[in-house]
Amino acid sequence: MSENPLEAILKATESLSRCVQTHLSRLFPAPQDHHHHRSSPPLLFVSSKPSALPQSTDATSPMKEKSAIPLTKEELGRATWTLLHTIAAQFPDHPTRQQKRDVKELMVILSRLYPCKECADHFKEILKANPVQAGSQAEFSQWLCHVHNVVNRSLGKLTFPCNRVNARWGKLDCKDRACDLQGTTGFNNQP
Incomplete structure (x- = not known):
């Protein structure tokens, strides 16, 4: 029998989180000067299962053991908006x-x-x-900023000035346009 679809989503999310965490650790490597200690970036996905993330004994690894607690609805929302605004950018x-x-x-x-x-x-309802x-x-x-503001207003939060969306969520800084989507440079879907 196939696995529960929610388990498949959890596994995919954990895998994606590990991948993103790996790339973040390359962008923000541990300092070489051992006199200045920088805390590791927070884990992007926190599981209630202690064995869900690989454990590392390397003190400079961003995958240091963290207390495993479930993600809150607010944390999930912030992470989702970050992903969506990054896709839009x-x-x-x-x-x-x-x-x-x-x-x-x-x-x-x-x-x-x-x-x-x-x-x-x-x-x-918002999409309708x-x-x-x-x-x-x-x-x-601009559409995504408007929709995000609809959600913010419904939650009693401040809205974001959409004329500043590119200043906040500009394109990723990737060398040689490595972050561009397939198909963005021509009609034949060549990068």
Whole structure:
């Protein structure tokens, strides 16, 4: 019998978290000067299972053992918005039809699979009232900022000035356009 779909999602999330953590540790390596101790970056995914993350004996490793506690709804929300705004910042100025479909489907999938039912149901309502706009990077970033502000207002939080979205969520700083999506430099989907 196949495994529980939620277990598959958990495993995929843990794998993604380990990958991101590895890349972050390359961006922010431990200092060579041992007189200045820098704390490791926080784990991106915290599991209630102690064995979910690999343990390291290396004192400079970002995968140092942390107390395993479940993620809060607020932490999950912040992480999700970070991911979505980063995707929007990297979205091409001239997306292909497939990229437009993909980003719209991503929002629908989130509204169905998001691990907070109340949040997912609210997001479904927001999507009905505010269909995804993904004709360009600017349009998608502005749409996402607007939608994020709809959620913030519903939670009694401050809203973000959408005219500053690119200053806050600009393109990732990747050498030789290594962060660009497939298909952003031409019609033949070549990077």
